[in-house]
Amino acid sequence: xxxMCECVEKKIREEVREIMKPYKxxxxxxxxxxxxxxEKYGYIPKAAQxxxxxxxxxxxxxxxxxxxxxxxxxLEPKGKYNVSVCLGTACxxxxxxxxxxxxxxxxxxxxxxxxxxxxxxxxxTRCVGACxxxxxxTVNDEVYGHATVKKLDEVLDELEKNEK
Amino acid sequence: MKTIEELNKIRAEKRIELDLRKNTNADTREKHILxxxxxGCTSSxxxxxxxxxxxxxEEKGIQNVRVIxxxxxxxxxxxxxxxxxxxxxxxxMVTPDDCEEIIQSHIVEGKVVExxxxxxxxxTKVTKLDDLTFYKKQxxxxxxxCGVINPExxxxxxxxxxYRALARVLVEMNSDEVIETIEKSGLRGRGGAGFPTGKKWRxxxxxxxxxxxxxxxxxxxxxxxFMDRSILEGDPHAVLEAMEIAGYAVGAEKGYIYVRAxxxxxxxxxxxxxxQAREYGILGKNIFGTNFxxxxxxxxxxxxxxxxxxxxxxxxxxxxxxxxRVKPPYPAQSGxxxxxxLINNVETYANIAQIILKGADWYxxxxxxxxxxxKVFALGGNVNNVxxxxxxxGTTLREIVFDIGGGIPNGREFKAAQTGGPSGGCIPKxxxxxxxxxxxxxxxxxxxxxxxxxxxxxxxxxVCLAKFYLQFTVSESCGKCTPCRIGTKRMLEILERxxxxxxxxYDIYRLEKLxxxxxxxxxxxxxxxxxxxxxxxxxxxxxxxxxxxxxxxxKAMECKALSRIEIDEDQCKACGLCQRNCPVNAIEGEGxxxxxxxxxxxxxxxxxxxxxxxxxxx
Ligand SMILES: Cc1cc2nc3c(=O)[nH]c(=O)nc-3n(C[C@H](O)[C@H](O)[C@H](O)COP(=O)(O)O)c2cc1C
Ligand code: SF4
Ligand code: SF4
Ligand code: FES
Ligand code: FES
Numbered sequence: 001x002x003x004m005c006e007c008v009e010k011k012i013r014e015e016v017r018e019i020m021k022p023y024k025x026x027x028x029x030x031x032x033x034x035x036x037x038x039e040k041y042g043y044i045p046k047a048a049q050x051x052x053x054x055x056x057x058x059x060x061x062x063x064x065x066x067x068x069x070x071x072x073x074x075l076e077p078k079g080k081y082n083v084s085v086c087l088g089t090a091c092x093x094x095x096x097x098x099x100x101x102x103x104x105x106x107x108x109x110x111x112x113x114x115x116x117x118x119x120x121x122x123x124x125t126r127c128v129g130a131c132x133x134x135x136x137x138t139v140n141d142e143v144y145g146h147a148t149v150k151k152l153d154e155v156l157d158e159l160e161k162n163e164k
Numbered sequence: 165m166k167t168i169e170e171l172n173k174i175r176a177e178k179r180i181e182l183d184l185r186k187n188t189n190a191d192t193r194e195k196h197i198l199x200x201x202x203x204g205c206t207s208s209x210x211x212x213x214x215x216x217x218x219x220x221x222e223e224k225g226i227q228n229v230r231v232i233x234x235x236x237x238x239x240x241x242x243x244x245x246x247x248x249x250x251x252x253x254x255x256x257m258v259t260p261d262d263c264e265e266i267i268q269s270h271i272v273e274g275k276v277v278e279x280x281x282x283x284x285x286x287x288t289k290v291t292k293l294d295d296l297t298f299y300k301k302q303x304x305x306x307x308x309x310c311g312v313i314n315p316e317x318x319x320x321x322x323x324x325x326x327y328r329a330l331a332r333v334l335v336e337m338n339s340d341e342v343i344e345t346i347e348k349s350g351l352r353g354r355g356g357a358g359f360p361t362g363k364k365w366r367x368x369x370x371x372x373x374x375x376x377x378x379x380x381x382x383x384x385x386x387x388x389x390f391m392d393r394s395i396l397e398g399d400p401h402a403v404l405e406a407m408e409i410a411g412y413a414v415g416a417e418k419g420y421i422y423v424r425a426x427x428x429x430x431x432x433x434x435x436x437x438x439x440q441a442r443e444y445g446i447l448g449k450n451i452f453g454t455n456f457x458x459x460x461x462x463x464x465x466x467x468x469x470x471x472x473x474x475x476x477x478x479x480x481x482x483x484x485x486x487x488x489r490v491k492p493p494y495p496a497q498s499g500x501x502x503x504x505x506l507i508n509n510v511e512t513y514a515n516i517a518q519i520i521l522k523g524a525d526w527y528x529x530x531x532x533x534x535x536x537x538x539k540v541f542a543l544g545g546n547v548n549n550v551x552x553x554x555x556x557x558g559t560t561l562r563e564i565v566f567d568i569g570g571g572i573p574n575g576r577e578f579k580a581a582q583t584g585g586p587s588g589g590c591i592p593k594x595x596x597x598x599x600x601x602x603x604x605x606x607x608x609x610x611x612x613x614x615x616x617x618x619x620x621x622x623x624x625x626x627v628c629l630a631k632f633y634l635q636f637t638v639s640e641s642c643g644k645c646t647p648c649r650i651g652t653k654r655m656l657e658i659l660e661r662x663x664x665x666x667x668x669x670y671d672i673y674r675l676e677k678l679x680x681x682x683x684x685x686x687x688x689x690x691x692x693x694x695x696x697x698x699x700x701x702x703x704x705x706x707x708x709x710x711x712x713x714x715x716x717x718x719k720a721m722e723c724k725a726l727s728r729i730e731i732d733e734d735q736c737k738a739c740g741l742c743q744r745n746c747p748v749n750a751i752e753g754e755g756x757x758x759x760x761x762x763x764x765x766x767x768x769x770x771x772x773x774x775x776x777x778x779x780x781x782x
Contacts, residue, residue, distance in 0.1 A: 087387070126387035128203075131390065
């Protein structure tokens, strides 16, 4: 990723300081704070990690260790459209693997990666709670139930058209 | 700050107002429109349905009708669900556009909207929720308030005996009496292992330490299971009340709920519940004027399955990577920050207040000799009524799948069910009549687990299923133990070979050997149980493993490399449906010609198989 310009870095640091305000400077708040940062930016920027490290007095290496341990935390920004296929058991049994395979084939991307133009990224989740309408994939917050390869194609066609 | 008298007063008043929620003959002119706001229905637009109802009622100036948000009703497959009380009319698969008609026809003209009624197994339309076969065999204890109350209103919880058990415990019982009651009830942990709950409470109470903690495990890691989420979304106060009772019994003043950040609705409702309870003085200092104080905080998990394991969960609450600790010492002796800590699962807690109010004898009269009470299952996969069910222990799998679950869709056959998720095993047809309890499931090579129950029909390949679970454990192993980290990877590689046609007969023995090693040499339950799905599928479906290894054939046609999808010319009626549905135009032939599949183009998505009305493709 390209180096972040200083003003962006400064802005992130300020925002993160704001996020951390309600939290006491105690180590056990680390995961809570990282969750909020992930929520806000869609990933955990380096500048944010530095700010957290200073505030909680936790070394950068340890913060990195925690981020990489938990699946929800990511070090790379997600695409404008984050397409995520549910691989929970209920969805798997109803054929979600075929949907994921198709998604990877169409976007020519691997799981967890973002396209170079920043438009699309592929994710997998484990049960989004919509097992009743399995199999399920999501585009950002929108849930598509009773999914088929065909339905995925239609949704992607639509998104690609919007981007033209 | 509320006193017990004030609590009683709220209950008495609210109970009359809410009588219509449980009594179809309630003497009232009011109607309540209950709209499910569980995660399942929410993802198919139920928040908009709720808003539409409110708007229409206001626009039309209709009196005596209230729109209420509730948690999950259980029959998620038929969602979004709307129920009208007191008459108990059950509307299924409602869309935001249906609201107008429901209000005009049902509320204004008093006519049931036939087209939105739900069909029962035998195809008849059913008006009342209680008349559906899905509900008839259930017994609701942990879920008693789900779908009945508004989870964001503490008064509604109080109306149905909420916080009454806490009041009784604080005023009438000492710690010993509480623990004895829980012990006598026979309640066992619902998080998976089934450890006797009362015994755990006693161990924590008896452990030395000035400071003690109570923790609720709401990490619910089994993918495709949503029992705990639904309880938190539908009845969060039940968990808070039970944690307070536990705190009183073991001598703790602080509780933590560790819940997955992936459950935003549950987290939101829990926070509302905590805030409301604090406002009423039911959480905080000197509860009900006694000298008992207790407070609860939420801690978010961040998507690591191993954090459901109790000691990993403690590590995570303390802000670290969630790697399990070596046991003993158990959390009851040395848990959070080295203090004695009681950890129970959400559903375990959801039973506590009922046991206190109705007594240990009542609870232990339900269930089997060794497993008392009920169990909530998240029924999913190839079954008609995907959803949440609560049944007495000892109910058979057949009753759950075929009566409550409504059987297998698309005229397919039952092949197996999986309980216990990635730590459990599969149950084949020949064991459908086993009464479900902790012991009987273990005997047949599976386990109770936390309640995920996935049904598979005859189009499912068991080698693929085993591979699926192994993929899960490989990506979730925390890496601390070599056998778990490396061994599961080896097993996965073998399963991948089998599924891609590169396996050999000896691979089956390799799997068995690796499985035994991993089970023996891992420190936590994740590693110890990771081989289970493989062991049990090999036990019951060995022939299928052999076919993959030797004949290079996948009869279920799930393994793409081992299957060809073909059209049976004799059965094809040339309707062309498959062709229109095929996403890659692999099906050739025009007009009245029989169709055939171009194998070079076919991606084996199976869409055509499902779309052929004459079952000509296989
Ligand atoms: C790998 C692993 C994952 C677990 N996941 C969960 C979970 O998601 N929820 C849960 O309540 N218990 C889970 N457990 C069981 C807990 O370690 C613990 O036994 C349980 O929370 C105790 O509560 P109970 O006695 O009320 O069941 C898991 C155990 C293991 C080994
Ligand atoms: S068994 Fe696996 S998950 Fe458990 S501690 Fe060892 S490496 Fe970690
Ligand atoms: S859907 Fe079935 S009957 Fe119709 S053309 Fe295809 S194979 Fe033939
Ligand atoms: S398993 Fe996919 S939504 Fe539950
Ligand atoms: S989420 Fe609505 S019925 Fe389950």
